Amino acid sequence: MPAAAKDDLRSLTGPEKAACMMLALGEEHGATLWKMFDDDEIKEISQAMANLGRVSSGLIEKLIVEFATQLNSQGSVVGSFESTERLLSRSLPKDRVSQIMDEIRGPAGRTMWDKLGNVNEMVLATYLKNEYPQTVAVVLSKIKPEHAARVLASLPEDFALEVVNRMLKMEAVQKDILDKVEQTLRVEFMSNLARTTRRDSHEMIAEIFNNLDRQTESRFITSLEERNRESAEKIKALMFTFEDLSKLDPGGIQTLLRAIEKDKLGLALKGASDTLRDLFFSNMSERAANILREDMEAMGPVRLRDVDEAQMMMVQIAKDLAAKGEILLADAKAGDELVY
Structure with a gap:
């Protein structure tokens, strides 16, 4: 049964309202507006758009009145990662669209440092242990102390102590250095993280099978073994x-x-x-x-x-x-x- 369409204007955030309007404008009419947004605005609206789901035509009409525009409602719209990527591709360069989609599929956050705060400490520590101690010191100084503590504890001890020493001696970080660190994280870490953490289909099925009763689970596994033994074995190993x-x-x-x-x-x-x-x-x-x-x-x-x-x-x-x-x-x- 399809999920009910959103129809309460008061329940929408600002980015969600903007996402509704951009979806309603469509690819042709929205292209000019997309070009006028900066990267952070595009990411924020895209994140809201990708998680929007169905929106009723009635709500679109209310938004039109609120924004005092003359736009004709196109009926209900559906926001998804696929429709968002398709829409952005009509008005932005391919590499910019890929970067934006990788980031919104990755850990949610308004800024790069917000996003890092949502990355598992072991994953982040595995990446940072191959960086210069000074770079790691900058990163840990920008994320929340409780998260920085977990990351620090996950680093090799000698390396972690060197990072602490760098943090103790660190003065105010110049903006160009901070921008360079942020750009490196964006290109080398976050984009790769988004691509590698997309759920494997076997993992998804294993989780679903975990929630079946024993008889139904056995029936599905047996049937799957007959049709695709390799996938069946992968799923059983993940359960x-x-x-x-x-x-x-x-x-x-x-x-x-x-x-x-x-x-x-x-x-x-x-x-x-x-x-x-x-x-x-x-x-x-x-x-x-x-x-x-x-x-x-x-x-x-x-x-x-x-x-x-x-x-x-x-x-x-x-x-x-x-x-x-x-x-x-x-x-x-x-x-x-x-x-x-």
Whole structure:
């Protein structure tokens, strides 16, 4: 079922209103206006446009009145990355369009330094460790202290100490140097990041399959194995299942236990392997484990669908905790550490 079109003028931000108007103007009439915007304005409007979705013709009419123009509404419009790129291509050079689209597909932010604040610290540290310490010092001085701290902790220790020394001795950075660092980040880092972080289709399907009940998931995987075994194996390797929780360390298990409702935990463990069930029991006090065992016995037979839902809920909570850095999930298939 298609998402409802936006129709409330008060809910739109300034950039979203501008994006609606540019979409309504279309490629031919909007070309002259695009040329009059500076790069930051184009990026801000493009970001809003790419995430706009459907906009009702009624809202377009309200915008026309608000802007006091004589534009005739073209009906509902749809904003997407593809339509945004196509529209920009009609009025801007190809390399400029590519740069703008790479940036709006990458981490969101008004300026380069805002964008860096949305980049995972390990990703940023991996890039910066190959730069000059003075360059890294400039970058860390421009991003938020809490993010800079995480990046610094992810750098090799000797290199990080050299960066700290440079920061201690650093005076006001000249504008031309700052502009050069920003341009380098824009060309060498952000554009590559946008291209390399676009979601792999196997990763997307694996996440969808993780949210299927066990029988449906098995049916899809079996059918896929018959048609495309290579893709099926990639998807299975990317999936994080309930049984993969056995790879959590004791601290992770205890953190997860504190976040799970006890009735849901009992329901999920009813369908768990003996190994995983014993792992959870061994990380509880003897009294708590005995109470949980009694509660599980008192449940009697339970529906497989209810067990699946409880297990999927536990997996999702584990992923949320991992995203916050409170636990570390590991890929049971590859043995590599994964942070979701």
